[in-house]
Amino acid sequence: xxxxxxxxxxxxxxxxxxxxxxxxxxxxxxxxxxxxxxxxxxxxxxxxxxxxxxxxxxxxxxxxxxxxxxxxxxxxxxxxxxxxxxxxxxxxxxxxxxxxxxxxxxxxxxxxxxxxxxxxxxxxxxxxxxx
Amino acid sequence: xxxxxxxxxxxxxxxxxxxxxxxxxxxxxxxxxxxxxxxxxxxxxxxxxxxxxxxxxxxxxxxxxxxxxxxxxxxxxxxxxxxxxxxxxxxxxxxxxxxxxxxxxxxxxxxxxxxxxxxxxxxxxxxxxxxxxxxxxxxxxxxxxxxxxxxxxxxxxxxxxxxxxxxxxxxxxxxxxxxxxxxx
Numbered sequence: 001x002x003x004x005x006x007x008x009x010x011x012x013x014x015x016x017x018x019x020x021x022x023x024x025x026x027x028x029x030x031x032x033x034x035x036x037x038x039x040x041x042x043x044x045x046x047x048x049x050x051x052x053x054x055x056x057x058x059x060x061x062x063x064x065x066x067x068x069x070x071x072x073x074x075x076x077x078x079x080x081x082x083x084x085x086x087x088x089x090x091x092x093x094x095x096x097x098x099x100x101x102x103x104x105x106x107x108x109x110x111x112x113x114x115x116x117x118x119x120x121x122x123x124x125x126x127x128x129x130x131x
Numbered sequence: 132x133x134x135x136x137x138x139x140x141x142x143x144x145x146x147x148x149x150x151x152x153x154x155x156x157x158x159x160x161x162x163x164x165x166x167x168x169x170x171x172x173x174x175x176x177x178x179x180x181x182x183x184x185x186x187x188x189x190x191x192x193x194x195x196x197x198x199x200x201x202x203x204x205x206x207x208x209x210x211x212x213x214x215x216x217x218x219x220x221x222x223x224x225x226x227x228x229x230x231x232x233x234x235x236x237x238x239x240x241x242x243x244x245x246x247x248x249x250x251x252x253x254x255x256x257x258x259x260x261x262x263x264x265x266x267x268x269x270x271x272x273x274x275x276x277x278x279x280x281x282x283x284x285x286x287x288x289x290x291x292x293x294x295x296x297x298x299x300x301x302x303x304x305x306x307x308x309x310x311x312x313x314x315x
Binding site: 071074075076077078079080081082083086087089090091093094095096 | 160163164165166167168170171172175178179182183185186299303
């Protein structure tokens with residue numbers, strides 16, 4: 001997708017806004033602002049991958065054998081993503097938040113994280129050109 | 132680094148070189164993501180029980196009886212042990228454990244295997260301890276299903292932590308073909 005244009009950007013930003021809307025609604029409708037943590041977690045989820053991605057050495061070593069820091073970044077990213085999905089479920093299970101708020105914050109968090117993944121996948125080509 | 136040696140090593144029994152590097156790399160990434168997910172799932176399973184216990188209340192129709200049991204520090208011990216074991220196992224250099232001569236001296240291999248053994252012992256101890264807590268604290272006293280869930284969550288936390296360690300180990304040694312054949 002080298003020519004992912006302005007339409008992709010608009011679509012992704014729209015989906016991102018819908019995701020944040022879902023999360024904020026899930027907090028505001030029941031006036032319990034704990035699900036806002038889900039937004040924070042999903043925004044922070046790609047951060048370990050991004051931080052550790054360039055620790056993997058040069059292009060010659062990362063081709064066929066992954067390195068420790070890259071693995072650590074992937075491990076932490078997966079951990080944070082599962083945390084983002086598990087936190088509303090746990091809160092709803094112990095009746096801190098309502099099940100409706102749980103479902104809405106999970107959907108919203110999924111939309112936010114999906115937007116981040118789709119954005120980095122759609123614009124990966126142009127990023128690697130600049131490096 | 133050890134690939135050409137292992138091809139004619141007469142001690143190796145199951146040996147079939149893994150054909151494609153790109154598939155191996157993909158498997159490695161997926162495995163590490165899976166291990167991270169399992170790790171978070173394990174800890175959240177137990178944290179769910181802990182939070183549920185902290186917010187436990189009497190049944191709505193009979194508000195006089197307080198909950199008979201809570202998650203206390205005893206329940207946290209097996210998880211902490213498994214966590215330490217996971218850390219220790221993954222801090223070991225895997226090429227050193229494999230014990231190829233010429234890589235390091237023999238004492239380093241011996242020490243690496245000892246530390247690896249301690250790590251696995253910690254994980255197994257965590258699993259056994261969680262089963263012990265489940266039986267002694269919850270099952271034998273015949274609490275309601277709602278409270279026995281704490282013990283089962285503890286066991287599943289430790290099982291998932293052990294699975295996470297196994298998946299991480301296998302996926303990190305995909306590039307060495309020996310462990311890959313063990314995993315299949």
